[in-house]
Amino acid sequence: MTRPGKDTSRRVKTGKGRTASQVRWLERQLNDPYVKQAKADGYRSRAAYKLIELDDKFTLLHGTRRIVDLGIAPGGWAQVVRKRAPKAAIVGIDLLETDPIDGVTILQMDFMDDNAPAVLKTALGGPPDLVLSDMAANTVGHKQTDHLRTMGLVEAAAYFATETLSDKGAFVAKVLAGGTDAELLGYLKRHFKTVKHAKPPASRKGSSEWYVVAQGFKGRE
Template structure:
């Protein structure tokens, strides 16, 4: 990819991407500064080298580096892919997909996402058939790669938070099994040691390879880990 093509997806020349990230940061900081724990979160963000790197390189979120590091190890992308990003706000993973040569990119999130050139973005819910139908209008065929960085808002109650997170992973995996093209790949955030047995059974029944990975950009103290399933069989087995 040429430097001009990269600048289309990130960097100072992408005014929408850069301004969108800064606007989002201001909104998040204003909301979270209401209590001491939120202040600590802000301080950690300001000191985080990945946050600083994302700002300097034009990515909308530090999470972009998680996907780049997963790609370096497990090679999710190839040029000309159709890509869907579930839980795409604020758009860092969409930028990575573009930089890696995806020909068609569609993303969905409950939150609004600043426009990104060449990307079909839907504000909606993957549980709503109408929203999913609108999402798929951004592609000319089934996706070759389904990404999910979805995470539930925490309540502070460990069991409740775990169940909410598991539900999101299950939704993402079900979406991938329903929509992926044969040979396709699924990459999703999971927590607490990896995907649950039910999700793993579903993935193993439908993909030729299932692996877990914790990229360096994922904070050491975070319970998050990612599951990558490759070689979708196209049979859509229930598991």
């Protein structure tokens, strides 16, 4: 994929009830080449390019038959899957409402709900070849708390993956700066042949997000 080119910076005027942080966010959106490219390509979010870039590097989607998309809203990753693996069955889950996507089963419920794993398995109809997680906890402004909350979601996603994946399957999840903590990293290395961290170019330079990519699921012990 060719990376979107840079464009002339645009400024947002203050006023109209906007706070300084809202102005900064609007300016960033207006001047973000990935946002503009997403609109041109018909993707619901710039996050689509993160999966595209991860797939280009790790060949995640080739030959996949069943895929779980954890934290599917607004649907950019599922759109990429539909284009790159059109025959794959896709089931997504999110607490937020997500507009329908042709060929994708979308469940509106909390992944941390005790019933969520069973509902996902039933909807998919078989073991997934790939579990994707772009989930992140709502931030409260306290760095350590935000990190712990997000890593809790990553851990839950990892355990779900190792309980459901087909042999040689893969797991991809968003983590924060510093990568996966030692305990979880060890867990993934016991269950997968390779475990790597990556920061796709579409991730903003100032963002603390990285992705852990675990491939070659060894099967359940």
